[in-house]
Amino acid sequence: SAVISQKPSRDICQRGTSLTIQCQVDSQVTMMFWYRQQPGQSLTLIATANQGSEATYESGFVIDKFPISRPNLTFSTLTVSNMSPEDSSIYLCSAYTGTLNTEAFFGQGTRLTVV
Amino acid sequence: QQPVQSPQAVILREGEDAVINCSSSKALYSVHWYRQKHGEAPVFLMILLKGGEQKGHEKISASFNEKKQQSSLYLTASQLSYSGTYFCGTEISTGNNRKLIWGLGTSLAVNP
Numbered sequence: 388s389a390v391i392s393q394k395p396s397r398d399i400c401q402r403g404t405s406l407t408i409q410c411q412v413d414s415q416v417t418m419m420f421w422y423r424q425q426p427g428q429s430l431t432l433i434a435t436a437n438q439g440s441e442a443t444y445e446s447g448f449v450i451d452k453f454p455i456s457r458p459n460l461t462f463s464t465l466t467v468s469n470m471s472p473e474d475s476s477i478y479l480c481s482a483y484t485g486t487l488n489t490e491a492f493f494g495q496g497t498r499l500t501v502v
Numbered sequence: 503q504q505p506v507q508s509p510q511a512v513i514l515r516e517g518e519d520a521v522i523n524c525s526s527s528k529a530l531y532s533v534h535w536y537r538q539k540h541g542e543a544p545v546f547l548m549i550l551l552k553g554g555e556q557k558g559h560e561k562i563s564a565s566f567n568e569k570k571q572q573s574s575l576y577l578t579a580s581q582l583s584y585s586g587t588y589f590c591g592t593e594i595s596t597g598n599n600r601k602l603i604w605g606l607g608t609s610l611a612v613n614p
Contacts, residue, residue: 420602429589429606430544435599443599479543483602485593488551491534491602493543 389414389482393494400470400501407466408497410480415460416492420481421453424496430479436463470501505530505590507605514580514612522608524590525572533573534591534602535564537584544589547575580612 390413400406410419419436434442434455442455457463467474477498483491508523524533532551536544548557550566550573557564561578577584591604 418600427587427609430591430604432601432603435601443601481602485600488549490546490549491591492546495543 388490389416389492391480391482391492391494393480393497395497396495397498398500400499402471402501404470405466405468406470406499407464408478408480410463410465410482410494412461412482412492416482417460417485418483419457419463420483420491421455421463421465422479422481424477424479426477433465433478436465467499470499472501475499475501503528503594504603505533505592505605507588507590507608509608510606511609512611514610516582516612516614517579518612520577520580520610522575522577522588522590522610523572524574524605526592527571529570530566530573530592531570531595532593533564533566534593535573535575536589536591537586538589538607539586547588577610580610582612582614585610585612 392411421433422430432445433448434444436442436455436457438457454466477496479496480494481491505524505526512520534549535547538544553568553570555566563576566573587607587609589604589607591602
């Protein structure tokens with residue numbers, strides 16, 4: 388199993404500023420993902436964080452708005468740039484080995500409010 | 503590609519049973535089931551990989567049909583602790599990119 392430490396757990400930010408969210412996994416994992424979740428709604432995949440290369444973004448998400456780093460197999464960051472109130476949401480990181488019959492693990496989430 | 507979950511919401515009395523379905527128009531590589539309580543991270547329940555597979559965990563079990571296009575989660579004799587949102591997810595591959603995508607979730611409320 389893996390334990391993911393995600394921080395900050397919550398933040399209130401001014402519009403136009405940027406926030407960087409960090410995820411640290413206690414073991415090496417093949418894949419890390421970043422999701423956005425509105426309260427009461429599903430997990431929307433923002434991007435796959437690729438170790439040593441550019442992240443793979445889903446439709447509707449771009450690197451300039453959500454730059455992602457993954458310098459090694461245990462750590463990743465997501466930056467929410469030039470924030471607006473529409474960016475208020477919960478952001479979750481997830482780690483997945485991709486090995487058959489293994490689960491994905493989630494961080495505790497970052498509750499972001501943009502004012 | 504996103505799996506379709508039904509129903510969207512269920513309200514039960516303690517002790518009642520429920521079934522949550524997850525379906526796709528194409529065969530799924532695998533099905534992951536998770537439960538998420540309000541303000542918390544999703545928690546793993548089980549994974550099914552093979553057509554015809556069934557798995558159980560206490561009073562929660564799941565099945566995966568032979569064509570791997572539908573999975574059902576069975577909640578038996580529900581407890582208050584079963585309340586939360588249930589998500590099914592599946593792994594998909596596009597080229598060299600593998601990812602997990604999730605259904606829209608089923609909200610389950612168990613009342614005394």
